[in-house]
Amino acid sequence: MRLEAARQALIDLKEEISRRLRAINDDLSARPDSDIEDRATQLENEGVLVAMRDEGAAQIVAIDAALARIELGLFGKCVKCHEPIAGHRLATLPYTPFCARCARMIDQGRD
Secondary structure, X not given: OOHHHHHXXXXXXXXXXXXXXXXXXXXXXXXXXXXXXXXXXXXXXXXXXXXXXXXXXXXXHHHHHHHHHHXXXXXXEOOXXXXXXXXXXXXXXXXXXXXXXXXXXXXXXXX
């Protein structure tokens, strides 16, 4: 993946996630429903929205880190083993800091 294309993809993704986060925050700040059954449903939905908001915020942090790696000339290299990250992995998850092998090791608790 070319660096300028990667940078633009990351910026576009960050803008998309930011738009979603604004919509989620708008939904979360809506007035509570006065009907008790509707309020129960609203509370369940709020739990899902909070989880989505937290995930989106974490993605933005990861995107900012990937943009910093581009600026430092480190984009596309695993931050753990320093080996190249496969192009198909970056195309799927452009802000990933890990190659597939290191990501598996981390997921398995063997980092």
